[in-house]
Amino acid sequence: MSTEPEALLRLIRHGQEQPCRPHPRHLLDRSQWAALVEALAASPEVALLGLWAEPAMVHAALVIGTEIRLVSCAAPEGRYQGLSPVRPAAAWFERMIRDLWGLVAEDGIDQRPWLDHGRWPATGPLALRPGPAPLSVPQPVFLPVEGEGVHQIPVGPVHAGVIEPGHFRFHVQGETVVRLEVRLGYVHKGQIGLMLGRPPRAAARFAARLSGDSTVAHSWAFAQAVEAATGAEVPPRALALRALMAELERLHNHLNDWGFACNDAAFAWPHARAGALREALLRAAAAAFGHRLMMDRVVPGGVTDDLRPGGAAAIEAALEAVAAELPRLASVYEGHASLADRVVGTGTVAPALAARFAAGGVVGRASGRDFDARRWPGYAPYGALTVPVLAEGDVDARLRLRLAEIGESIRLARGFLEGLPEGPLAAPLPQRGGEGLGLVEGFRGECLHWVALDDGGLLRAAFPRDPSWLHWPLLEAAIEGNIVADFPLINKSINGSYSGVDL
Amino acid sequence: MRGWRDMLWPQLARGLFSRPLTDPAPAVPEVVAEALAVRLEEAARVRLGRSLAIRHVDAGSCNGCELEIHAAGNVVHDLERFGLRFVASPRHADVLLVTGPLTRNMREALERTAACMPEPCWVVAVGDCAADGGVFKGSPAVEGGIGTALPVDLLIPGCPPTPRQLLEGLLALLEAQAEPKPKPD
Numbered sequence: 223m224s225t226e227p228e229a230l231l232r233l234i235r236h237g238q239e240q241p242c243r244p245h246p247r248h249l250l251d252r253s254q255w256a257a258l259v260e261a262l263a264a265s266p267e268v269a270l271l272g273l274w275a276e277p278a279m280v281h282a283a284l285v286i287g288t289e290i291r292l293v294s295c296a297a298p299e300g301r302y303q304g305l306s307p308v309r310p311a312a313a314w315f316e317r318m319i320r321d322l323w324g325l326v327a328e329d330g331i332d333q334r335p336w337l338d339h340g341r342w343p344a345t346g347p348l349a350l351r352p353g354p355a356p357l358s359v360p361q362p363v364f365l366p367v368e369g370e371g372v373h374q375i376p377v378g379p380v381h382a383g384v385i386e387p388g389h390f391r392f393h394v395q396g397e398t399v400v401r402l403e404v405r406l407g408y409v410h411k412g413q414i415g416l417m418l419g420r421p422p423r424a425a426a427r428f429a430a431r432l433s434g435d436s437t438v439a440h441s442w443a444f445a446q447a448v449e450a451a452t453g454a455e456v457p458p459r460a461l462a463l464r465a466l467m468a469e470l471e472r473l474h475n476h477l478n479d480w481g482f483a484c485n486d487a488a489f490a491w492p493h494a495r496a497g498a499l500r501e502a503l504l505r506a507a508a509a510a511f512g513h514r515l516m517m518d519r520v521v522p523g524g525v526t527d528d529l530r531p532g533g534a535a536a537i538e539a540a541l542e543a544v545a546a547e548l549p550r551l552a553s554v555y556e557g558h559a560s561l562a563d564r565v566v567g568t569g570t571v572a573p574a575l576a577a578r579f580a581a582g583g584v585v586g587r588a589s590g591r592d593f594d595a596r597r598w599p600g601y602a603p604y605g606a607l608t609v610p611v612l613a614e615g616d617v618d619a620r621l622r623l624r625l626a627e628i629g630e631s632i633r634l635a636r637g638f639l640e641g642l643p644e645g646p647l648a649a650p651l652p653q654r655g656g657e658g659l660g661l662v663e664g665f666r667g668e669c670l671h672w673v674a675l676d677d678g679g680l681l682r683a684a685f686p687r688d689p690s691w692l693h694w695p696l697l698e699a700a701i702e703g704n705i706v707a708d709f710p711l712i713n714k715s716i717n718g719s720y721s722g723v724d725l
Numbered sequence: 726m727r728g729w730r731d732m733l734w735p736q737l738a739r740g741l742f743s744r745p746l747t748d749p750a751p752a753v754p755e756v757v758a759e760a761l762a763v764r765l766e767e768a769a770r771v772r773l774g775r776s777l778a779i780r781h782v783d784a785g786s787c788n789g790c791e792l793e794i795h796a797a798g799n800v801v802h803d804l805e806r807f808g809l810r811f812v813a814s815p816r817h818a819d820v821l822l823v824t825g826p827l828t829r830n831m832r833e834a835l836e837r838t839a840a841c842m843p844e845p846c847w848v849v850a851v852g853d854c855a856a857d858g859g860v861f862k863g864s865p866a867v868e869g870g871i872g873t874a875l876p877v878d879l880l881i882p883g884c885p886p887t888p889r890q891l892l893e894g895l896l897a898l899l900e901a902q903a904e905p906k907p908k909p910d
């Protein structure tokens with residue numbers, strides 16, 4: 223029997239409430255945590271947004287009904303009850319927690335290392351007492367596949383194209399993929415360790431570089447978390463400029479992904495046109511904000527830069543160019559049977575699976591999961607917006623949604639530009655302790671940042687969760703039963719960030 | 726029936742009178758090209774000729790640098806028109822184009838890729854991270870720049886460098902390989 227959201231919330235409220243804003247965090251003891259795990263098993267609709275740790279403590283973010291709640295449990299002796307038996311998406315988080323903080327998930331369904339390849343100077347680098355480095359680099363272990371004629375294809379970490387590094391282990395039977403396992407961690411840079419102990423403005427530079435293609439969204443989510451923690455009031459002009467930048471970022475990435483995916487299906491023209499339009503957007507961003515990707519423009523408290531002279535006109539012109547060509551791009555996409563042949567029915571993510579993994583962004587919405595952080599929980603300056611949703615869950619659905627979202631982003635960006643309020647660009651950040659959560663919809667899905675500041679206003683703990691955490695496992699599922707040759711197409715249609723999850 | 730001329734003419738005319746999408750080529754700073762030429766032996770110059778095959782390796786980038794490398798290949802910057810193109814294997818490459826602060830987890834993969842490259846070859850470090858670790862300098866998880874593993878011939882700074890800066894750098898390599906211009910008497 224499913225636990226009602228109210229019952230689950232009551233269960234969580236038994237834990238001591240911690241002052242996290244805007245969503246409370248409850249500290250559960252071991253038996254309360256165990257009761258929560260049990261309740262999660264009975265409530266598949268409760269979404270796990272993330273699982274992370276700090277020394278001797280684990281935290282999880284959940285969506286329960288219409289509430290977002292953080293729950294924590296102490297991990298004395300370095301152990302805690304894992305969530306992966308009831309939420310398979312937790313497995314990668316648990317492996318990451320073990321590698322970074324040295325905390326072990328009891329009953330965790332997968333105990334293999336994840337980010338730690340045995341090449342760091344210490345194990346558990348974020349633990350109170352990191353361990354010594356291993357004497358030799360261990361061979362990675364992959365899940366076994368048995369059956370007649372099954373063989374393996376190892377790919378990466380260095381790939382044929384200009385993309386991020388990761389290892390893909392295919393088990394194939396003839397041309398058909400029986401299982402894909404993704405092994406990441408190659409671009410682990412020690413992001414969290416670098417953020418800790420710094421003032422928020424300095425730590426923001428790392429949030430901006432968690433995943434360069436989502437630099438605005440991550441910077442904003444981080445800023446939101448810090449502002450929630452400190453109670454800073456962001457001026458309206460800064461909010462509008464942030465949203466303008468965020469929509470430009472969504473636009474250039476959607477164009478990029480859509481064009482590249484068409485290219486992977488041997489359609490070069492959409493790729494060429496999308497590339498030209500994207501270039502126009504990046505140049506407009508550079509003219510308006512002084513940086514093509516708008517990196518480091520969103521900071522805790524506000525934004526660093528106002529629109530430069532001529533910037534608004536440049537953005538309007540670029541938006542107009544994209545808007546003018548959008549119908550043609552769509553009709554070319556629709557009108558070619560050979561393209562449809564490659565994308566329709568390819569790389570399907572079943573809606574039940576997308577829901578189970580709480581997949582955000584286009585990946586979730588192409589499989590019927592109607593979630594967009596701009597609409598819910600929502601944040602200023604966004605008002606009403608149209609968020610298209612499909613249920614097919616294939617490459618086609620993901621590409622269609624990208625095109626469909628372009629139209630809405632143009633409308634939003636124009637609105638922010640026209641209604642730009644006057645006033646200051648940033649508010650001073652109160653220098654004090656606190657804890658906050660930020661949630662901002664990037665082009666991949668919701669970027670989640672959690673921060674805890676000490677009394678001096680420095681980062682005591684932090685976790686940046688890229689939406690790709692909940693997408694990568696779905697890539698493994700989407701490829702099953704497809705042919706190896708369709709992998710690039712399926713991978714591109716999902717487009718997980720490597721840097722974003724490697725931390 | 727319309728003859729082929731009727732069909733071709735409008736197209737040719739459009740091509741002749743409309744503005745091309747592609748940007749004009751950036752100028753190469755002479756000092757850079759000269760400094761690079763010094764690093765190249767005469768024999769290597771002949772071998773490499775006027776084109777370069779590039780193998781890219783991400784050694785820990787945030788992926789911002791990759792976005793701009795992609796953009797350098799779009800129709801507006803079109804790096805292929807200069808004889809620059811990306812190849813799938815290091816065994817076919819003249820240039821190893823590396824981004825990122827060089828994570829410990831990527832060092833071996835980078836070194837193995839470099840070992841596959843035929844001589845002569847260039848190593849180009851792209852971005853502030855590749856220069857010395859950039860913002861990630863000091864993290865125990867990174868080595869702190871490509872130079873800690875490979876001899877770097879050319880550094881293209883920026884976070885990320887713009888496509889134009891990337892083109893300038895790569896064109897400087899081509900320039901360095903060019904026949905030395907006859908000196909005016």
Ligand code: SF4
Nearest residue numbers: 787789852853854884
């Ligand atoms: S130089 Fe900047 S853009 Fe390039 S990888 Fe490093 S942080 Fe990212």
